[in-house]
Amino acid sequence: MNATGGSVTGIGAPVRRKEDFRFVTGNGRYTADIGRPGQVHLHFLRSTHAHARIVRIQAGHASRMPGVLAVITGADLAGDKLGPLVCGWMIHSTDGTPMKMAPHPALPADTVRYVGEPVVAVIAETPEQARDAAEAVVIDYEELPAVVDPAAAQREGAPQIHEVAPRNTIFHWQLGDAAAVDSAFARAASVTSLDIVNNRLVPNAIEPRGALAEFDPGSDSYTLWNTSQNPHVARLVLSAFVGVAPEHRLRVVAPDVGGGFGSKIFIYAEEVVALAAARRVRRPVRWICDRSEAFVADAHGRDHVTNAQLAFDRDGKILGLRVKTIANLGAYMSTFSSSVPTYLYATLLSGQYAIPAIHCSVDAVYTNTVPVDAYRGAGRPEATYVIERLMEVSARRLGVDPAELRRKNFVQKFPHQTPVIMSYDCGDYAASLDKALALADWAGFAARKRESETRGKLRGIGLSAYIEACGIAPSQAVGSLGAGVGLWESAEVRVNPTGSVEVLTGSHSHGQGHETTFAQLVSGRLGIPLDAVSIVHGDTDKVQFGMGTYGSRSGAVGMSAIVKALDKVEAKAKKVAAHLLEAAETDIVFENGTFTVAGTDKAATFGEVALNAYLAHKFAGADLEPGLKEGAFYDPVNFTFPAGTHVCEVEIDPDTGRVAVARFTAVDDFGVVINPMIVEGQVHGGIAQGIGQALMEQAVYDEGGQLVTGSYNDYVMPRAMDFPPLVVDTTVTPCPSNPLGMKGCGEAGAIAAPAAVMNAVTDALGTEDVPMPANQLAVWRVLQRQPRQAAE
Amino acid sequence: MPAVSMTVNGKPVRGDVESRTLLVQFLRETLRLTGTHVGCDTSQCGACVVHVDGVAVKSCSMLAVQADGAEVLTIEGVATGDTLHPMQEAFRQNHGLQCGYCTPGMIMTALDIVRRKGHELDDHTIREELEGNLCRCTGYHNIVKSIAAGARAMASGDPARQAAE
Ligand code: FES
Numbered sequence: 001m002n003a004t005g006g007s008v009t010g011i012g013a014p015v016r017r018k019e020d021f022r023f024v025t026g027n028g029r030y031t032a033d034i035g036r037p038g039q040v041h042l043h044f045l046r047s048t049h050a051h052a053r054i055v056r057i058q059a060g061h062a063s064r065m066p067g068v069l070a071v072i073t074g075a076d077l078a079g080d081k082l083g084p085l086v087c088g089w090m091i092h093s094t095d096g097t098p099m100k101m102a103p104h105p106a107l108p109a110d111t112v113r114y115v116g117e118p119v120v121a122v123i124a125e126t127p128e129q130a131r132d133a134a135e136a137v138v139i140d141y142e143e144l145p146a147v148v149d150p151a152a153a154q155r156e157g158a159p160q161i162h163e164v165a166p167r168n169t170i171f172h173w174q175l176g177d178a179a180a181v182d183s184a185f186a187r188a189a190s191v192t193s194l195d196i197v198n199n200r201l202v203p204n205a206i207e208p209r210g211a212l213a214e215f216d217p218g219s220d221s222y223t224l225w226n227t228s229q230n231p232h233v234a235r236l237v238l239s240a241f242v243g244v245a246p247e248h249r250l251r252v253v254a255p256d257v258g259g260g261f262g263s264k265i266f267i268y269a270e271e272v273v274a275l276a277a278a279r280r281v282r283r284p285v286r287w288i289c290d291r292s293e294a295f296v297a298d299a300h301g302r303d304h305v306t307n308a309q310l311a312f313d314r315d316g317k318i319l320g321l322r323v324k325t326i327a328n329l330g331a332y333m334s335t336f337s338s339s340v341p342t343y344l345y346a347t348l349l350s351g352q353y354a355i356p357a358i359h360c361s362v363d364a365v366y367t368n369t370v371p372v373d374a375y376r377g378a379g380r381p382e383a384t385y386v387i388e389r390l391m392e393v394s395a396r397r398l399g400v401d402p403a404e405l406r407r408k409n410f411v412q413k414f415p416h417q418t419p420v421i422m423s424y425d426c427g428d429y430a431a432s433l434d435k436a437l438a439l440a441d442w443a444g445f446a447a448r449k450r451e452s453e454t455r456g457k458l459r460g461i462g463l464s465a466y467i468e469a470c471g472i473a474p475s476q477a478v479g480s481l482g483a484g485v486g487l488w489e490s491a492e493v494r495v496n497p498t499g500s501v502e503v504l505t506g507s508h509s510h511g512q513g514h515e516t517t518f519a520q521l522v523s524g525r526l527g528i529p530l531d532a533v534s535i536v537h538g539d540t541d542k543v544q545f546g547m548g549t550y551g552s553r554s555g556a557v558g559m560s561a562i563v564k565a566l567d568k569v570e571a572k573a574k575k576v577a578a579h580l581l582e583a584a585e586t587d588i589v590f591e592n593g594t595f596t597v598a599g600t601d602k603a604a605t606f607g608e609v610a611l612n613a614y615l616a617h618k619f620a621g622a623d624l625e626p627g628l629k630e631g632a633f634y635d636p637v638n639f640t641f642p643a644g645t646h647v648c649e650v651e652i653d654p655d656t657g658r659v660a661v662a663r664f665t666a667v668d669d670f671g672v673v674i675n676p677m678i679v680e681g682q683v684h685g686g687i688a689q690g691i692g693q694a695l696m697e698q699a700v701y702d703e704g705g706q707l708v709t710g711s712y713n714d715y716v717m718p719r720a721m722d723f724p725p726l727v728v729d730t731t732v733t734p735c736p737s738n739p740l741g742m743k744g745c746g747e748a749g750a751i752a753a754p755a756a757v758m759n760a761v762t763d764a765l766g767t768e769d770v771p772m773p774a775n776q777l778a779v780w781r782v783l784q785r786q787p788r789q790a791a792e
Numbered sequence: 793m794p795a796v797s798m799t800v801n802g803k804p805v806r807g808d809v810e811s812r813t814l815l816v817q818f819l820r821e822t823l824r825l826t827g828t829h830v831g832c833d834t835s836q837c838g839a840c841v842v843h844v845d846g847v848a849v850k851s852c853s854m855l856a857v858q859a860d861g862a863e864v865l866t867i868e869g870v871a872t873g874d875t876l877h878p879m880q881e882a883f884r885q886n887h888g889l890q891c892g893y894c895t896p897g898m899i900m901t902a903l904d905i906v907r908r909k910g911h912e913l914d915d916h917t918i919r920e921e922l923e924g925n926l927c928r929c930t931g932y933h934n935i936v937k938s939i940a941a942g943a944r945a946m947a948s949g950d951p952a953r954q955a956a957e
């Protein structure tokens with residue numbers, strides 16, 4: 001079907017996106033596309049050392065070079081009384097002490113702690129002049145010993161990165177009942193133990209980060225155009241914590257944003273410096289990140305080292321799960337980094353299974369690497385990788401079908417309280433498993449494997465039955481767990497006198513298609529054409545407040561706020577219609593865009609009522625306020641729990657170690673789907689990032705703390721030929737906790753896929769001892785360890 | 793500063809550039825044609841692809857002075873007024889874009905693939921031909937679909953119907 005914007009198009013239609021016309025014609029407007037009169041350019045000189053004391057910065061020559069307007073150092077910023085960057089989620093260690101958050105100045109005054117840390121900012125008339133001058137700045141460093149491995153960072157005698165954190169340990173945290181787990185393991189008939197490394201990733205949205213900061217001396221206020229997923233949160237942090245300007249004198253605009261995947265949630269040093277520079281030079285200051293720079297300037301993701309153990313009884317029922325993780329948070333605590341390996345991770349370790357006892361302990365550590373924070377899935381891919389690798393390995397050890405072992409342990413009754421905080425509200429895990437097995441032709445795998453063997457290839461198949469917690473998040477609940485913000489969402493629905501509608505939302509779209517899906521909700525509900533609805537987002541001067549987009553929250557939370565506002569609009573419109581149609585308000589019925597008086601043929605269209613709300617000729621101002629505009633804040637009552645099963649089939653060339661993904665099938669339960677076309681696209685993208693993590697992508701540091709995978713080629717960014725066509729389908733159990741029954745779809749692929757791929761690779765290779773990513777070299781090494789089959 | 797002149801999207805343009813100015817900088821900063829994007833500094837992402845004298849070129853890997861006298865086509869010159877080119881329409885119909893950042897480069901590359909490989913493009917060919925174009929959002933699935941549909945639509949001259957298939 002090919003709905004067009006001129007008609008009423010509601011929930012469930014695969015309507016083509018309203019935003020696409022501007023993007024396919026080159027009329028998108030990204031941060032780097034915005035030109036301000038008189039703008040000048042900022043270039044950062046970054047640390048080339050992983051750990052060093054700054055002895056001296058000589059910038060005299062650079063500051064006299066052509067076009068140079070200012071050279072800014074950490075000492076200058078300290079003089080501006082700007083506060084440090086902060087991590088907004090407080091985690092307490094097991095002993096009750098707060099996490100060891102070290103000061104994180106936008107530019108360091110005395111010590112650098114990772115390669116790529118910005119040290120000096122040069123502002124000049126052209127980007128080339130800024131770059132040339134930065135090259136002329138001389139920084140004398142006194143090198144200090146560095147540590148990049150998280151386990152090594154905790155050892156006695158390791159270089160200490162921050163004074164506040166002995167043994168570089170930020171917190172030692174735990175969740176669950178250790179004694180109950182011990183007793184479960186004591187009773188176990190079998191235990192599976194696994195050592196797992198979740199590889200460090202670089203988010204790599206194709207649009208590099210950027211900032212354009214302008215200071216208006218007349219009003220003593222700032223405007224910041226920024227590649228942000230959450231401009232209001234950026235403004236709040238820049239104002240309340242960094243102290244750039246009071247909130248009401250700082251406008252943050254996130255225009256079109258070219259992908260985020262988490263990396264554009266955070267409040268970074270570069271924005272702070274651009275704002276400070278704009279005030280100094282009294283010109284708009286523009287910073288656009290180079291890609292090579294982005295590899296060391298954007299927060300990285302994942303980087304866990306884990307030992308996990310799963311205990312079973314004689315019948316293959318899970319008795320308990322024990323998990324110990326060391327999470328590398330890099331050289332400083334990024335905006336939400338502490339929540340990722342804790343409440344976004346350990347709370348999902350129960351997977352789709354009824355597990356009576358779970359205990360998880362997490363050590364978060366500093367290392368001399370780029371800060372690590374949320375990346376697509378954030379904690380949940382790590383949890384899924386742990387539990388789904390354990391299930392697969394256990395099935396192989398116990399000699400049972402991996403699908404059956406999962407089925408036997410599935411949660412069947414809802415609501416289900418896990419031992420790790422979450423209360424699963426609904427789901428039908430067997431339904432998505434069955435559908436996935438059928439679509440993937442699980443039964444035909446043996447024949448395909450034989451066929452591969454005839455060509456000398458190794459074939460393997462793997463499952464991943466994942467669950468995630470989305471719809472982030474009930475504010476009171478996350479507040480009690482340490483969150484520094486509420487995680488509700490806001491919406492305002494403005495009906496114009498001509499009956500068209502603007503919706504102001506605190507959600508932010510950077511590829512998700514909100515301009516279409518949010519408009520579908522309004523079009524269907526008010527019975528007006530899709531084209532009569534505009535979605536406004538990403539500007540703190542327009543939208544009152546909002547928490548932004550991440551954690552697959554914009555549907556379940558952002559759209560729920562719009563529903564609440566629409567409820568209010570409808571209620572008010574009914575009052576107007578009652579006056580207009582001279583009937584009792586209780587007799588007014590609103591359906592298909594028309595107000596009618598029950599039992600009569602009296603009717604008024606939505607547009608007529610909207611006009612009359614503004615004309616205000618038919619009612620007295622004392623009885624009813626003119627106008628038709630309503631706002632709402634929606635705070636979710638629970639998380640949502642998307643879940644499903646992904647199946648991966650790989651073929652490995654034993655001569656070269658190359659792994660090809662032969663088939664990939666995903667069946668997801670996202671609850672009610674607003675636009676299936678867009679949902680499928682989200683799943684495709686997530687799967688590609690998940691397969692990328694499993695087979696290709698890896699941020700590698702050498703021992704001295706140099707990032708050796710600092711370009712798309714070295715990092716191995718997935719390309720089109722790395723994937724087969726993807727088979728994607730859904731099952732539906734509507735979410736009971738929000739008005740639309742939505743769960744969220746943005747992260748599922750990235751969460752589920754790595755385990756499915758690694759389960760397939762280990763199946764093909766016949767050994768569990770394969771590191772992620774299972775790139776060609778890693779697989780080739782595994783193959784070299786193995787005696788060759790006498791196939792030839 | 794050297795002066796360059798070229799034809800961009802059918803219009804003659806002139807400008808003074810530094811000898812190190814890249815074609816993409818000239819297009820974006822001097823001509824303010826910001827539909828051509830920059831996604832890397834190592835010639836690996838393809839966000840910057842334009843056509844120079846009818847051939848796809850990564851405009852970040854060419855100097856503006858090298859394009860002196862050339863015919864340049866950017867994404868802004870592909871549609872006819874408000875009517876999308878069949879390849880643009882195919883991307884819209886097949887959800888071949890999410891954030892849209894890679895899209896101009898993808899579409900310009902797609903047109904070049906059709907020029908070289910014709911209108912019947914199989915999955916494998918398209919994926920191979922996209923070696924120089926990165927997308928982080930779509931997993932490429934719908935981009936491949938879009939290009940196949942767009943290529944067919946270009947042959948039939950009926951953009952909307954063909955592209956929607
Ligand atoms: S910007 Fe030209 S290839 Fe990346």
Ligand code: FES
Binds near residue numbers: 511
């Ligand atoms: S659509 Fe976002 S990078 Fe391709």
